[in-house]
Every structure is written in structure tokens, then in C-alpha cells.
Amino acid sequence: xxxxxxxxxxxxxxxxxxxxxxxxxELTGAISIDGSGTVFPVSEAVAEEFLKVEPKVRVTxxxxxxxxxxxxxxxxxxxxxxxxxxxxxxxxxxxxxNGIEYLQLTVALDGIxxxxxxxxxxxxxxxxEELKKLWExxxxxxxxxxxxxxxxxxxxNLYGPNTSHGTYxxxxxxxxxxxxxxxxxxxxxxxxxxxxxxxxxxxxxxxxFGLSYYEENKDKLSVVGIDNGAGAVIPSIETVASNEYAPLxxxxxxxxxxxxxxxxxxxxFINFYLDNAPQLSKEVGYVPMLQxxxxxxxxxxxxxxxxK
Amino acid sequence: MNNFQKNKLIxxxxxxLGMLFTFLGILILAILIYNIVKxxxxxxxxxxxxxxxxxxxxxxxxxxxxxGTLDLMLLTVLFAxxxxxxxxxxxxxxxxxxxxxxxxEINISNLxxxxxxxxxxxxxxxxxxxxxxxxxxxxxxxxxxxLILPIIIVATREAIxxxxxxxxxxxxxxxxxxxxxxxxxVLPSSFGGxxxxxxxxxxxxxxxxxxxxxxxxxxxxPFVPQSIFDxxxxxxxxxxxxxxxxxxxxxxxxxxxxxxxxxxxxxxxGIAVYFRNRWQKKLQ
Numbered sequence: 001x002x003x004x005x006x007x008x009x010x011x012x013x014x015x016x017x018x019x020x021x022x023x024x025x026e027l028t029g030a031i032s033i034d035g036s037g038t039v040f041p042v043s044e045a046v047a048e049e050f051l052k053v054e055p056k057v058r059v060t061x062x063x064x065x066x067x068x069x070x071x072x073x074x075x076x077x078x079x080x081x082x083x084x085x086x087x088x089x090x091x092x093x094x095x096x097x098n099g100i101e102y103l104q105l106t107v108a109l110d111g112i113x114x115x116x117x118x119x120x121x122x123x124x125x126x127x128x129e130e131l132k133k134l135w136e137x138x139x140x141x142x143x144x145x146x147x148x149x150x151x152x153x154x155x156x157n158l159y160g161p162n163t164s165h166g167t168y169x170x171x172x173x174x175x176x177x178x179x180x181x182x183x184x185x186x187x188x189x190x191x192x193x194x195x196x197x198x199x200x201x202x203x204x205x206x207x208x209f210g211l212s213y214y215e216e217n218k219d220k221l222s223v224v225g226i227d228n229g230a231g232a233v234i235p236s237i238e239t240v241a242s243n244e245y246a247p248l249x250x251x252x253x254x255x256x257x258x259x260x261x262x263x264x265x266x267x268x269f270i271n272f273y274l275d276n277a278p279q280l281s282k283e284v285g286y287v288p289m290l291q292x293x294x295x296x297x298x299x300x301x302x303x304x305x306x307x308k
Numbered sequence: 309m310n311n312f313q314k315n316k317l318i319x320x321x322x323x324x325l326g327m328l329f330t331f332l333g334i335l336i337l338a339i340l341i342y343n344i345v346k347x348x349x350x351x352x353x354x355x356x357x358x359x360x361x362x363x364x365x366x367x368x369x370x371x372x373x374x375x376g377t378l379d380l381m382l383l384t385v386l387f388a389x390x391x392x393x394x395x396x397x398x399x400x401x402x403x404x405x406x407x408x409x410x411x412x413e414i415n416i417s418n419l420x421x422x423x424x425x426x427x428x429x430x431x432x433x434x435x436x437x438x439x440x441x442x443x444x445x446x447x448x449x450x451x452x453x454x455l456i457l458p459i460i461i462v463a464t465r466e467a468i469x470x471x472x473x474x475x476x477x478x479x480x481x482x483x484x485x486x487x488x489x490x491x492x493x494v495l496p497s498s499f500g501g502x503x504x505x506x507x508x509x510x511x512x513x514x515x516x517x518x519x520x521x522x523x524x525x526x527x528x529x530p531f532v533p534q535s536i537f538d539x540x541x542x543x544x545x546x547x548x549x550x551x552x553x554x555x556x557x558x559x560x561x562x563x564x565x566x567x568x569x570x571x572x573x574x575x576x577x578g579i580a581v582y583f584r585n586r587w588q589k590k591l592q
Contacts, residue, residue, distance in 0.1 A: 032539070034526075041553065044528045045363035051530050060539045061528035062443075063549065064521060072524075077442070191552045193559075216554040284363050285554055 027054045029265040034062035035069025035082035036166055038210060039252045041284035042108055043082055046273045049280065053272070057265045066166040067091075070255075076100055079260035080270075083253045084110075084166030085173075101258040103304050105297045107273065108281035109289055111211040111235035112171050112248040114224040115195075117203045122151045125225040125232035128247065131175050134158075134206075139183045144204065152204075158186035159195040159207030171208060174247045196220065211235055212285025240287040252286065258304050267305060274298050341570070348563025356564055360530045361546065365557025368550075370565050375532045376445070376525075376540040377514060377572070383449035383536065384456065384513055385506070392457050393502060396464025401490055420458035427455045428519030436523055443524020446536040451523050452516060456509035463505020467498035500587025507580035511573050517544040543569045 033043050040063040047059040064072070066083045073081035074094030087095075087104070095102060114131070116123050122144070126134075130148070134141045134156075144151040161168045163180065173179040189195055192209045199205040200220045214223055214235070225232030228246050239245040254273070260266045274297050278288040288294075309317075359369020395416075403409040431451030441447040471494050479489040495502075520542060527549040529541040543565055550562035 032526075037552065040527065040549070041363060044361065047528055047530065048360075048362055051360075058531050059528075060526040060530075062524070062526040064524075192554065193552065210554075213554040216556065280363070 026056050027265040027268060028056045029263060030058040030060070031080065031260075031266055031269055032060050032062075032078045033080040033082060033254075034064055034072050034078045035080075035255075036066040036084040036252070037063040038066075038084040038110070038166055039082035039107070039254065042252065042277065042281050042286060043080075043254070043273075045280040045284050046269075046276055049276055050269055050272050054265070054268065057269065059269065065164055066169075067164070070094070073102070073255060073257065074098060074100060076257070079257050079263075079266055081255045083255060084250065085169050085179075086253075087255065102255045103258055103261070103301060105254050105256060105270070105274070105301060106251045106289060106293065107254055107277045107297075108252045108286040109240050110250055110252055110286050111240040111245050112167060112174075112208055112250065113211050113214040113235045114206065114208045114226065114248075115199055115214055115221040116206050116224055117199055118220060118222055119203045120222055122148075123206070123224055125227050127227040127229075128175060131226070135160075135172070135182055136176055137181050137183055154204045157198075157202055157205040158183075159198045159205060160186050160188060161192065161195075161209065162188035162190055164190070167208075167210060170250050171248070210285075211240065211287065215285055237282070237287050241290065252281075256301070256304075261301070261304050270301055271298065274301065344563045344566050344570075347560055348565075348567050351560055351564030352567055356561075357568070361528050361541075365550075365553075365555055365561050368558070368561050370543065370546055370568060372529045372532060373541045373543045373546040373565070374568065376529065377542045377569075379445055379533055380449050380452065380540065380542060381510055381514060383445065384452045385510065387450060387453035388456050388460055388509075389506060391453070392460030392506075393464050395457075396461045396468065396502075397490060397494075399461070400465045400468040401486070401494065416458050416461055420462060424455055424516050425518040425522065427451055428522030430454065431519060431523045441537065443526070443539055444537045445533050445540040447523050448520050448525060448540060448542075449536075451519050452513045455516065455519065456513050459509035459512065460502075460506055463509070464498075464502050467501025467505065468494055470501060471497050497587075500584040503587075504580045504584045507576050511576055514573060514576075515544055515569070517542075517548050520545060543572075 033047070040061060043061045047061055050057065050059060062069070062078075066085055069078070069081040069083065070087060070091040071094070072078045074091055075098055081102075087102075114126065126147070133139065134147060135158075141147055142155060143153055144156050145153045147156075160171075160182075168182070169179045172182045176182065187194075187198060187207075189198075192213045195207045195209055196213060196217050199207050200217075206224075214221060223234055225234045226245065226248055227233070233239050233245045235245045235248070240249045243249050256266070256270055261270065274294050278291065278294060281288050356369050357374065358371050359367060360371055361373070362368040399409065399412065399416075403412070428451060431447055431454070435441045435447040435450050436443060439447075441450075475493050475497060476489055479493045484492065524539070525545050526539050526541050527545055529539060531538075533540050547562050547565045547569065550558040550565065553559075
């Protein structure tokens with residue numbers, strides 16, 4: 001019976017897909033996206049769904065990093081660049097030099113999550129000052145008791161992303177007040193799953209990464225509530241969306257080349273992106289904005305098109 | 309214990325030590341393969357091989373990555389073989405022992421040791437930007453050809469060196485010219501060795517990720533390349549992408565893709581061994 005239902009629903013999907021194709025004037029062309037590996041899953045999900053609606057538009061998504069993506073975007077190689085931080089001065093200069101105008105759109109939110117071992121019974125919350133003391137360059141903190149006197153007199157073992165990650169830029173900017181300012185004697189990794197493994201096996205470990213890596217590993221790790229002066233807040237879909245989880249909530253962006261946006265396939269794709277981002281960003285582990293946020297992005301995008 | 313017994317004991321201990329080290333390598337390979345197969349075998353089926361990448365780990369497949377890898381290898385072979393084998397023949401048969409030829413030799417050996425990411429940067433500068441091929445399968449394969457060229461040259465030279473002098477001299481004695489000798493005697497009898505070198509160098513190229521990321525391989529490509537100017541993805545790229553994702557399902561998919569990549573490598577090495585044996589028999 002189940003099988004029959006499945007086959008019928010498949011058939012319905014197939015028929016409805018076929019109808020769509022007949023009704024719409026099919027778009028063609030190619031759209032190239034590159035940039036942040038953090039935003040990659042969202043763009044991949046959107047591209048995957050877009051392929052079902054417009055099978056003749058060839059969307060490719062790369063992940064050469066926020067900085068690497070802007071290098072291509074600034075020379076006009078890509079139509080869309082994904083970023084997990086704002087565009088920097090040098091990158092703006094590159095765009096200006098090559099006459100590239102762009103529009104910055106927020107597609108999802110993420111909370112940088114501080115995690116510790118499951119058997120860590122003491123570090124339930126930390127203040128942003130404590131985080132600063134722990135992670136600042138040449139930090140004097142070597143043991144847990146250096147942060148709070150009542151915590152164990154044990155070496156603290158730190159894990160975090162390496163300098164190529166937008167997460168690193170964002171965390172240092174928000175906590176230390178200067179992008180890239182961090183102590184260097186920690187396990188700097190390219191792959192967050194290494195952070196998960198490291199902390200899972202070491203009761204004295206602490207690390208930070210995007211919320212989705214905690215959500216997927218809740219059974220292996222404990223989360224640290226962050227206190228920014230108004231009481232400790234645990235990162236979650238709700239507290240990130242409401243920006244209650246401050247200051248470690250961040251936005252994920254796509255930058256659209258305004259000239260590319262005039263192409264019908266790019267225009268359709270961006271609107272499709274913003275329409276589906278609430279659902280798809282959640283599916284891949286990020287936090288959607290409130291609907292009003294997406295409406296604002298769509299309005300901003302439509303203005304770019306009017307300028308034609 | 310006299311001297312004889314002592315030497316015998318040392319001899320025996322060394323044999324056991326050597327054996328231990330040999331098995332260490334095999335053991336590590338076995339653990340690696342066991343771990344991957346244990347995780348990934350559930351994903352190996354026809355759907356996995358013929359599906360496009362997806363955000364849902366259970367739907368994700370490696371179709372475009374496999375085709376990308378095979379296309380890339382094919383083009384790489386086309387570019388690298390004539391240049392590499394030609395250079396090897398020249399250096400071994402024609403080049404006179406001079407300062408220039410020893411300079412060339414040192415440089416080629418050095419090139420074989422240059423990290424692959426450097427070749428990626430070279431490819432980005434020369435093929436992607438200067439020749440304006442973009443992040444295409446053409447740029448990727450040209451970059452990989454450069455990467456494996458030194459290995460092919462060295463392998464060709466070694467294979468030609470192994471051709472018995474008596475054979476060449478017999479050919480010259482019959483009045484054959486140098487080219488006739490190379491074509492009819494040297495190349496056929498060194499073919500097995502050259503082929504082995506080529507395939508082993510391809511086994512290196514097939515696992516490369518870093519230079520291809522730099523050149524512009526994409527992680528999500530939902531179509532098969534139609535021309536050599538199309539963007540592409542490759543298996544190592546897909547594996548790298550999946551291992552960094554938070555969802556456990558992607559780790560399983562990555563293990564499945566690793567099995568496929570290993571299988572392709574094993575098959576290639578198997579072909580190399582087969583040809584070497586066949587040609588050796590023929591030679592005898």
C-alpha cells in the first residue's frame with residue numbers, strides 16, 4: 001500500500017513537473033556562484049531546487065572561501081559571491097577598479113557557538129570578557145582556573161577555525177574588537193568536524209564554530225551560554241533569529257553583480273533564492289531571518305532591476 | 309657465542325625488523341580500507357553513481373564528479389604523454405652529456421618535488437588568466453599535465469635505460485638509423501615501463517584537490533561537461549566538500565565516494581601491472 005502511495009505521488013510530481021515545463025518559457029544560460037564554504041550548503045540547496053524548475057539554466061557553486069570568492073567576483077569571473085562576513089576595503093577597491101557594482105543580500109543567519117566536552121561540569125556560561133581574555137593575542141590563560149578561580153586547575157585545550165575561515169574573522173572581530181586578532185597557540189583546523197572530534201575526546205577542551213555543527217552533534221558536546229551583560233543566552237534557532245544571542249549572531253550574505261542581475265536567468269534565480277531561503281537555510285542547518293527580513297531583501301533587489 | 313652465531317643472530321633480527329616494517333605499511337592500508345568500507349559500503353549502488361550532488365545526504369550522488377574525473381584524466385593523458393615521453397626520449401637518446409643537459413636533469417628532478425598547490429597557482433596564472441581558458445576542464449587538465457610531466461619523463465628515461473645495449477647495437481649493425489632504432493627497438497621494449505610510469509603518475513593526479521580548487525573546480529556542478537571549456541567537479545573535490553559538512557550522512561557519502569576513487573585507482577594500477585608483465589614476457 002505504502003509503495004502504491006509512493007508511486008502515485010511520484011507520478012503526480014512527474015506530471016506536475018511536466019506541466020510546469022510546458023507553461024513556462026524556459027530560461028537558458030549559466031550562473032556561476034563562488035565564495036564562502038559556510039554559505040555553500042544554502043546555495044547548493046537553492047541551486048538543486050532551481051534545477052527542478054529551470055532545468056536548462058546551469059548553476060555551478062564553488063567554495064573557494066569568502067576571500068577567494070571576492071577575488072573572482074571583483075574581476076567579473078562570477079555572477080554571485082557568497083560571504084560569511086562583510087566585504088573588506090581591498091575587495092571593494094578591486095570591484096571599483098574593474099567597474100563592478102554589486103548588491104549585498106542577507107540570505108540566512110548563523111550563531112557562532114562555543115562548545116565544551118560533555119563531561120565538563122563547570123563551564124555552563126561565559127561572559128564575552130572571559131572569552132576575550134581567553135582568546136586574545138598573547139593571552140595569559142593557560143588553565144581553566146585562570147578564567148574563573150573556582151574552575152579546575154587543569155590545562156585548557158583550545159580548538160578553532162584557521163585564519164582562512166570567515167568564522168575566524170567574525171569571532172575575532174566581535175570578541176577582540178579587531179578582525180584577525182587571536183591567540184595563535186590553539187588547534188587551528190580547516191575542517192570543523194576535527195573540532196567536534198577533538199572536544200568530544202578531551203574533557204578540558206573548548207572550541208567554537210557555526211551553530212549547525214553543534215546542532216548535529218548535540219549528543220557529543222555541551223554548549224556554553226554567552227553572557228553579554230544581560231544574562232547568559234544559549235544559541236538556538238530562536239535566539240539567533242531574534243538576535244537575543246548577541247554579539248555572536250551573524251548574517252550570511254550573497255553579493256550579486258548588478259550587471260549580471262539584468263540577465264533574466266539571474267533575476268529569476270535571485271528571486272527564487274530569496275523565496276526559498278527561509279525553508280532551505282533551515283534544512284541545511286542555518287537560521288532563517290524573519291519573513292520581513294526576506295521581504296526587505298527582495299525589495300532591495302527589485303530596485304536594482306528598475307535602474308535598467 | 310662465537311662471531312658466526314652473533315652475526316647470524318643480527319642477520320635474523322634485521323630480517324624480522326624489516327618484515328615488521330613491511331607489514332606496517334600493509335596494516336595501515338588495511339585499517340584505512342576497512343574503516344572506509346565499513347562506513348561507506350551501504351552507499352555504493354547504481355543510484356549513488358548516477359545521481360547529482362544534493363543537500364540531502366541520502367540523495368546525494370557522484371555522477372558529475374566521476375564524469376569530471378574521467379574527462380580530466382583523459383585530457384591530462386592526451387597532453388602529458390607526447391610531451392613527457394618525447395622529452396624522456398630526447399634526454400636519454402639524443403642529448404649529449406653537457407652542462408645544459410645536466411641542468412635540465414636537475415630541474416626536472418626538482419619539478420617532481422614541487423608541491424601540487426604551486427602548480428595550481430601556475431595554472432591559475434597561465435591557463436586561467438593569461439590564456440583566458442577560465443576555470444574550465446581544459447585549464448584543469450593542462451595544470452595536472454604539468455604536475456605529472458616530471459614523473460613521466462623520469463619513468464620514460466628509466467625504462468629506456470633498461471633496454472639492453474645489445475639490442476640497440478644489433479639494430480645499428482643492421483644499418484638502422486637512430487630514429488628507426490628508437491621506433492622499432494627502444495620504444496617497443498621499453499613500452500611496459502613507460503606505461504607503468506604514466507599510469508602511476510595518473511594515480512597521483514586523480515587524487516589531487518588543491519591545484520584544482522585554485523584553478524577553479526566547483527563543488528556543485530549539476531551537469532556533465534559538454535566541451536573542454538565547461539566548468540567541472542572531480543571526486544576529491546566532492547569528498548573534501550562532504551567531509552567538512554556537519555551532517556553525519558555526508559560523512560557516509562564521502563566514504564562511499566572514497567571507495568569509488570580507490571577502486572578507480574586500483575583498476576588503473578592493475579592495468580599497469582598487467583601491461584608490464586605482458587611486455588616483459590614478450591621481450592623475453
